[in-house]
Amino acid sequence: MLKENKNNKLKVDIFVPLNACSCQWEKFMNLVFTVLNDYRNYVKFETKNLNSQEARKLNLRGKSIVIDGKHVFTNPFALKKELPEIIREKGLK
Numbered sequence: 001m002l003k004e005n006k007n008n009k010l011k012v013d014i015f016v017p018l019n020a021c022s023c024q025w026e027k028f029m030n031l032v033f034t035v036l037n038d039y040r041n042y043v044k045f046e047t048k049n050l051n052s053q054e055a056r057k058l059n060l061r062g063k064s065i066v067i068d069g070k071h072v073f074t075n076p077f078a079l080k081k082e083l084p085e086i087i088r089e090k091g092l093k
Contacts, residue, residue: 010090012036012045013066015055028063031076039083042092 014032016025029047036043050060058066065073067086073079087093 008092009042009044010039010087010092011068012043013054013069014045014047015050015052015058015060015064015066016047017051017063018047018049019051025063028076032065032079035076035080035083039087042087 014029016029036045048054050063055064058064058069058072060066060072062074065076065079067073067083068090071082071086073082084093
């Protein structure tokens with residue numbers, strides 16, 4: 001079962017190299033936001049630095065999307081495919 005958070009939304013952390021030029025991760029963010037926009041009532045997202053202790057703890061090697069600290073995606077298209085099922089599993093839809 002997925003970890004519950006206080007507002008009963010999926011916690012989506014988007015890890016990108018914030019210390020690099022935004023041209024390195026802008027397209028990735030746009031694709032992620034396109035996916036998340038359809039589920040904005042079910043998710044709460046935060047952008048985080050890929051070069052952080054938290055990212056190292058999760059063993060992230062590149063731009064990534066982490067849902068509830070458990071599901072890791074490196075591709076927005078895979079996120080789009082799996083997100084509806086994750087939302088259903090959590091009982092949000």
